[in-house]
Amino acid sequence: MPETDVMPELSLASTAGLTGSGKPLSVTRLRKTYGGVTAVDEVSMEIAAGEFVTFLGSSGSGKTTTLMMIAGFCEPDSGSIVVGGNDVTRLAPQKRGLGFVFQQYLLFPHMTVWENVAFPLQLRGVSKAEQRRRVGETLEMAGLSAMARRRPRELSGGQQQRVALCRALVYRPPVILMDEPLGALDKKLRDQLQTEIKRIQQELGLTVIYVTHDQEEALVLSDRIAVMRDGRIDQFDTPQELFERPRTPFVADFLGAANFLPGRLEGQTADHTLVRLDTGGLLKARPQAVPDGARVRAAVQPGRFALCPQGDGFCTGTVETVTYVGTLVRVTVRPLGGAATELVRLELPAGRAPALGARVDLTADPANVGVFPDAEHGG
Numbered sequence: 001m002p003e004t005d006v007m008p009e010l011s012l013a014s015t016a017g018l019t020g021s022g023k024p025l026s027v028t029r030l031r032k033t034y035g036g037v038t039a040v041d042e043v044s045m046e047i048a049a050g051e052f053v054t055f056l057g058s059s060g061s062g063k064t065t066t067l068m069m070i071a072g073f074c075e076p077d078s079g080s081i082v083v084g085g086n087d088v089t090r091l092a093p094q095k096r097g098l099g100f101v102f103q104q105y106l107l108f109p110h111m112t113v114w115e116n117v118a119f120p121l122q123l124r125g126v127s128k129a130e131q132r133r134r135v136g137e138t139l140e141m142a143g144l145s146a147m148a149r150r151r152p153r154e155l156s157g158g159q160q161q162r163v164a165l166c167r168a169l170v171y172r173p174p175v176i177l178m179d180e181p182l183g184a185l186d187k188k189l190r191d192q193l194q195t196e197i198k199r200i201q202q203e204l205g206l207t208v209i210y211v212t213h214d215q216e217e218a219l220v221l222s223d224r225i226a227v228m229r230d231g232r233i234d235q236f237d238t239p240q241e242l243f244e245r246p247r248t249p250f251v252a253d254f255l256g257a258a259n260f261l262p263g264r265l266e267g268q269t270a271d272h273t274l275v276r277l278d279t280g281g282l283l284k285a286r287p288q289a290v291p292d293g294a295r296v297r298a299a300v301q302p303g304r305f306a307l308c309p310q311g312d313g314f315c316t317g318t319v320e321t322v323t324y325v326g327t328l329v330r331v332t333v334r335p336l337g338g339a340a341t342e343l344v345r346l347e348l349p350a351g352r353a354p355a356l357g358a359r360v361d362l363t364a365d366p367a368n369v370g371v372f373p374d375a376e377h378g379g
């Protein structure tokens with residue numbers, strides 16, 4: 001994480017000119033290089049007020065660097081950042097009016113919970129009475145009222161992160177930036193805090209930009225997700241669109257753990273793209289502009305397969321493994337025919353589990369099958 005050792009308190013000075021405008025945040029062609037490494041490469045996006053947007057990507061994809069440029073802790077080589085209608089690209093972090101919550105809580109150890117949360121208001125010269133009202137309200141909302149007199153070391157990790165969240169919320173910044181805020185917590189607590197963050201965001205109509213490498217977290221929290229790879233945004237869309245209509249194989253794989261079935265484009269009908277799989281079957285997919293004869297990969301997520309009567313599907317195979325996961329069953333199938341040796345991974349309702357070694361036929365709704373040119377094989 002670059003340059004995040006700057007205390008968030010530095011950013012809490014007066015931002016009167018920026019708050020409350022209700023205007024979106026916009027980023028245009030942001031770029032940042034470190035020596036020979038391009039960390040962020042021409043990233044552009046528009047974020048509406050009240051939106052919860054997540055930067056999702058694997059390690060090193062440029063999420064934190066993009067967030068830090070928006071925050072002002074990292075200077076872009078080029079590009080611009082506009083918050084609430086004002087160009088803040090060259091403004092110091094404390095002049096941008098943004099709130100921050102980091103993975104490290106960065107609370108003042110010698111102050112009580114109440115004092116930590118009141119601190120940003122104190123910095124802004126808010127009256128004592130108003131401080132009492134706002135801190136009380138914010139702690140109440142986060143379920144921390146009973147802990148107001150404790151110091152951070154007397155709190156659990158989850159409680160400390162809630163205090164950090166309160167401190168970012170208390171002065172109602174127009175945009176709150178969060179960098180893996182739940183990364184240090186265990187799974188159960190993470191799930192619980194995700195729900196709380198989402199509730200508070202919706203209740204207050206906050207605009208949030210959130211960084212995570214956890215797909216599930218991104219899907220649960222976000223109105224839109226920017227999937228990042230090698231410093232670029234592969235796709236910026238709603239969770240549903242990303243899941244159902246991924247525009248690149250990377251997005252299909254990263255979000256949906258898709259199977260990629262190799263084949264050749266055989267033609268188009270009015271409603272479908274037809275792919276002749278290497279294993280012999282004919283698969284119908286969503287319409288996709290790929291020239292006939294091109295090598296392609298058909299992406300099908302594990303949960304999108306269905307078993308069908310013999311001869312009705314696009315793939316026949318034998319069941320190699322069956323694993324029960326609650327109400328679902330994960331099944332791997334070895335396709336018959338052709339040279340393809342990759343196992344196909346399915347997820348079926350537990351009641352539909354096939355027997356080990358059984359011969360099965362697979363189908364999928366064409367609307368749930370994407371087709372991508374196979375760049376590696378002359379697509």
Ligand SMILES: Nc1ncnc2c1ncn2[C@@H]1O[C@H](COP(=O)(O)OP(=O)(O)OP(=O)(O)O)[C@@H](O)[C@H]1O
Binds near residue numbers: 034038060062064066
């Ligand atoms: N201060 C720096 N100096 C040199 N290279 C850096 C610096 N900060 C980031 N990078 C490089 O820029 C690229 C993007 O890093 P960044 O931290 O933005 O990725 P990320 O997606 O947030 O990853 P992570 O999830 O691991 O934090 C990486 O290749 C990283 O090594």
